Amino acid sequence: MSVLIQNLVRCAPGTRKRLLNDVSLDVPTGAFVALVGPSGAGKTTLLRAIAGLDTCESGSLLLDGQKVENMQDRARKIGFVFQNYALFPHMTVARNISFGLDVQPRAMRPSQGKIAARVQELLDLMQLPDMGKAYPARLSGGQRQRVALARALATGPGLLLLDEPFGALDPIVRRTIRSWLRSLHDRLGLTTILVTHDQEEALEVADRIVVMQQGSIMQDASPEELDKEPATAFVMEFLGESATFRGVVQDGWFTPEEDGVLPFAVAAEIAPGPADAMIRPFEITIASADLVQAQTVPISSQGVRNGYRHYLARLKDRTIAVHIPDYTGENVLSESNGVLDISRARLFRDGKRYS
């Protein structure tokens, strides 16, 4: 199911405060989109608007090209899973899953045999084949979330809306369940919109990331594009650890203000003037004081994590994290002083990308 949103505005009830500020979004059938942004950015508000749970002041929302208000049987075509989505404790797993089918009007409701077959099919899909008779209290958190997903999928929706569905799970289960969700999405040909606080989760599972801030979409791009071309300094900061170096662009060079950081070449056409260069910790290396004529700064090793040796470089007023791939397990930097050498940076002026 495709979702097309144009200029959606929603205000807080009884006020003129905009919770969604002219939001437009085009999600084609089969896409997996992650909505990310700080708390209060409007992610849940947008998801609820798509689900038709809240009305909006202006703008339009089309599902498969149809206005939602005119859509018959919308609830059946959209599946939801929310964080801590409670299963009915007094019903078995199978009854929980079949609930959406059991409550359909008689004329539309499949036969008991068909419902039972559908439930078993979903249990198999969720890798819980023998759990139909169990009660939710007996399940682990990850199993409950999978039952919640099965329940959302029981009516065969084309659109799956997930609001922090894995928030309560531990990191290992969370990682397993998200790769499983991605393959489920592909297998069932779903369109999925996932709200998550976890940037890593968004980057790993989604084909497109929509970054929201204060009720607006700041950027809508693939994970690769967001990494290469973050539209604003906020997007760059939001998507992972970063450092900002103030400096000046002149004649194809960026010269940082601080001592201990080497100038680096930028595209010749970049307009001269003050700018901020933003980097990720792994986009910087440490040059030896013997090789460069520059002021050195103290550097200390912080150990190895995830295949990167972490260093802290002490500039005059702050420390900068530097992550260098560690293939050998040995400390590659023998000196305790060095110069920061930026290998890749994105330039911003007044918070906006300009290179």
Ligand SMILES: Nc1ncnc2c1ncn2[C@@H]1O[C@H](COP(=O)(O)OP(=O)(O)OP(=O)(O)O)[C@@H](O)[C@H]1O
């Ligand atoms: N019914 C309401 N009345 C007034 N303000 C509301 C209402 N619902 C949401 N808000 C406000 O709208 C803003 C966006 O809320 P929303 O829940 O959509 O954010 P979010 O991005 O999902 O945040 P979180 O990540 O914390 O869940 C917040 O400032 C919230 O306080």
